[in-house]
Amino acid sequence: MKEKAYAYGSLRERIKTEWIIYLLALVFILIADKIGQIRIPVWKGTFIIFPIFFSLALGLLTGPNVLKILDDKKVKAAGSLVGVAILPFIAKLGINAGAQIKTVLSVGPAILLQEFGNLGTIFLALPVALLLGLKRDGIGAAHSINRETNLALIQDMYGASSPEAQGCLAVYITIGMVGTIYFGFMASVVAALNWFHPYALGMASGVGAGILMSSATATLTQIYPAMAEQISALAAASETVSGIDGIYMAIFIGLPLCNFLYKKLEPKIGRLTKYGRREQA
Secondary structure, eight states, X not given: OXXXXXXXXXXXXXXXXXXXXXXXXXXXXXXXXXHXXXXXXXXXXXXXXXXXHHHHHHHHHTSTTTTOSSOHHHHHHHHHHHHHHXXXXXXXXXXXXXXXXXXXXXXOHHHHHTHHHHHHTHHHHHHHHHHTTOOTHHHHHHSSOOOHHHHHHHHHHHOTTSHHHHHHHHHHHHIIIIIHHHHHHHHHHHHHHTOSOHHHHHHHHOSSOHHHHHHHHHHHHHHOGGGHHHHHHHHHHHHHHHHHHHHHHIIIIIHHHHHHHHHHHHHHHOOOOTTOHHHHO
């Protein structure tokens, strides 16, 4: 009985602290949805600003460093809610993957092995993170593309308040703010080089982030209108595969590789902070 009373008291205290977070999140969603996508034609491609950009921007404005509508305590509470908020989306990914299992099996080994390209960026991203002064948060930031499944993974392995989770969340927010704009424009630049077949570019668009895939395919289908359906189909199949095998790549290769490189590189190139290397490592 005491345990139930304690749980009810804790829930009541959380609601008193977090109700404004829920309200603001709903308001931001409605505003962002009302604005919708904004497309800006540039050269052969298109800058696409997705609704998530506006919702994240509104969230930043309400923080303790700008309008101060939310204080540090509420910001910390909001951070711990991220894992809960993305659970429905993760369940949706699993359902979609199961429904498209025939497509996954029919696309061949090339699309299955493309996830190794995601891992290659670790060798660039982690050293740069260490040179910039990041510590364990660099592991969370550099281990993968850091979308919803990766946020859930990092929070489960290291905890929602861990440096690794903070690094992962920082990249997640950055991708939502500027990644979509950059990704669509990058697709137009690579297409203009004529180094790769349009089908290969379509496969490359499915990196495991729906908003990035949408941005890239929207650009590619404008450049190659005759192949629009094939590009979209390959991008969707690639996206499904990346969502399935990406999480296992992160668990068994990405995170162990980041931890290994961190132990080797941090003492040599990691920047000292005012707290010293040992306390922050």
